[in-house]
Amino acid sequence: xxxxxxxxxxxxxxxxxxxxxxxxxxxxxxxxxxxxxxxxxxxxxxxxxxxxxxxxxxxxxxxxxxxxxxxxxxxxxxxxxxxxxxxxxxxxxxxxxxxxxxxxxxxxxxxxxxxxxxxxxxxxxxxxxxxxxxxxxxxxxxxxxxxxxxxxxxxxxxxxxxxxxxxxxxxxxxxxxxxxxxxxxxxxxxxxxxxxxxxxxxxxxxxxxxxxxxxxxxxxxxxxxxxxxxxxxxxxxxxxxxxxxxxxxxxxxx
Numbered sequence: 298x299x300x301x302x303x304x305x306x307x308x309x310x311x312x313x314x315x316x317x318x319x320x321x322x323x324x325x326x327x328x329x330x331x332x333x334x335x336x337x338x339x340x341x342x343x344x345x346x347x348x349x350x351x352x353x354x355x356x357x358x359x360x361x362x363x364x365x366x367x368x369x370x371x372x373x374x375x376x377x378x379x380x381x382x383x384x385x386x387x388x389x390x391x392x393x394x395x396x397x398x399x400x401x402x403x404x405x406x407x408x409x410x411x412x413x414x415x416x417x418x419x420x421x422x423x424x425x426x427x428x429x430x431x432x433x434x435x436x437x438x439x440x441x442x443x444x445x446x447x448x449x450x451x452x453x454x455x456x457x458x459x460x461x462x463x464x465x466x467x468x469x470x471x472x473x474x475x476x477x478x479x480x481x482x483x484x485x486x487x488x489x490x491x492x493x494x495x496x497x498x499x500x501x502x503x504x505x506x507x508x509x510x511x512x513x514x515x516x517x518x519x520x521x522x523x524x525x526x527x528x529x530x531x532x533x534x535x536x537x538x539x540x541x542x543x544x545x546x547x548x549x550x551x
Contacts, residue, residue, distance in 0.1 A: 327455045330537070331439045331448065340389035347376040348435060351428060354412075358425035366424075370416045377409055388441075395441035405431065426463055433459040447490060447544065451537050454483040458530050465519045465526060473513045480529070481506050490540045497539055502532045 328348040332341035354369040381402065388398040395401075408431045415424035436452035444452070461476035463469075484502050491497050505525055512522050 327451060328435060330451060330541075331436070331442075331444065335391075338389070340384065340391070343376075343380050343383060344435075344438065347373070347380050348432075350376045351432060355425060355428035355432065358416075358421050358428060361421065366416055366421070370413055373409065374413065377406070381406065391443075392438070392441040398441075401437055405434075422466075426467060429459050429463045429466075433463075447540055450483065450486050450490075454480065454533050454537075457483060458526070458533060462523065462526055465523055468519045470513055470519065473519055474510065477506055477510050477513065480533075483533075487536050487540070490543070491536065494539060494543065498532045498535055502529060502536070505529045505532070 328345055332338075332345055335341055350369070350372040354366065354373050357363065357366055357369050384398075385402050385406075386399050388395050392398060408427060412424050412427045412431070415421075415427060433456045436456060439448075439452070457476050457479045461473060461480065464472035464476055481503075484499060484506065487499060491499065505528060509522060509525055509529070512525070513519065
């Protein structure tokens with residue numbers, strides 16, 4: 298298959314994942330992937346909206362470029378209100394057998410309340426940490442959807458990347474080291490899914506993980522390594538996209 302055709306297929310796949318979500322690039326949002334099978338459903342629309350607003354709040358808090366984040370917080374509250382009205386106690390059809398659904402939504406509501414309190418008190422670092430924590434749990438809403446082993450791997454890697462970000466920004470050396478080990482395991486699980494696909498960046502990811510492991514062992518401020526984490530996140534997203542391309546277009550060659 299020629300390069301032009303490959304690029305066209307990649308574009309179609311990206312467009313499919315980004316439908317109805319123009320604010321955030323699709324590779325930055327696992328929810329886009331998890332709702333891609335039925336992107337037009339009401340549940341997909343509502344949870345994407347909430348995830349988009351929550352991520353936007355987190356990005357703004359991390360940037361620290363404003364004195365107030367009331368507008369971003371209001372968007373989160375608005376999209377969560379829509380979600381809770383429809384699904385607080387009654388899950389969507391796909392998750393009808395999820396016995397923990399009500400507890401998941403209740404825990405999410407409590408987390409949002411805590412984030413709102415921290416934002417109101419201008420405790421923005423703590424608020425950002427709680428946003429990251431909540432983001433890392435979003436995949437739990439899809440546990441009863443019967444997602445494939447590949448998507449379970451995507452959820453695990455995404456969760457571990459976010460947990461590592463929290464640990465680095467919080468200067469938690471032990472948790473950071475543990476997450477690097479978990480991500481190394483995740484990376485190993487990608488290998489069989491990309492067998493024969495020589496044009497992948499697993500070696501780059503492995504190198505970054507080794508560097509981070511060494512950095513964490515040294516007595517330095519861990520938040521200085523957030524840049525390496527973001528590079529690692531980008532590579533994992535690229536690997537994820539390559540796995541999806543092989544799944545959606547089995548005849549696609551390097």
